[in-house]
Amino acid sequence: MSVAIFNLLMNVIGLYLFIIFAWVITSWLQAFGVINTRNPMVRNIVGVLQGFVEPVLRPIRRIIPAIGGLDLSPIVLIFALYFIRDMLIGFYRSGSIF
Numbered sequence: 001m002s003v004a005i006f007n008l009l010m011n012v013i014g015l016y017l018f019i020i021f022a023w024v025i026t027s028w029l030q031a032f033g034v035i036n037t038r039n040p041m042v043r044n045i046v047g048v049l050q051g052f053v054e055p056v057l058r059p060i061r062r063i064i065p066a067i068g069g070l071d072l073s074p075i076v077l078i079f080a081l082y083f084i085r086d087m088l089i090g091f092y093r094s095g096s097i098f
Contacts, residue, residue: 006092013085016052017078023049024074 026046029035037043053074060073 013081017081019052020074023053
């Protein structure tokens with residue numbers, strides 16, 4: 001049971017990291033006019049990615065505002081997720097949790 005919970009948490013964190021990276025890339029592609037958000041399918045994909053990422057980034061943005069137009073909140077979130085993942089791995093290997 002504990003291995004299943006550990007694997008589930010690792011997979012959720014990995015999937016969320018993938019979603020963040022996809023959101024960052026699509027935001028760059030939007031900014032440079034590579035993708036057309038007037039296309040309904042593209043708009044839906046961007047909306048889904050934004051729906052997953054924006055609620056988590058909003059509190060980070062309140063603490064760390066954009067610096068010179070550069071939004072650092074996705075980087076902070078990625079570091080936080082890697083930190084949580086590494087802590088879970090450490091706890092799992094030591095046997096103190098799960």
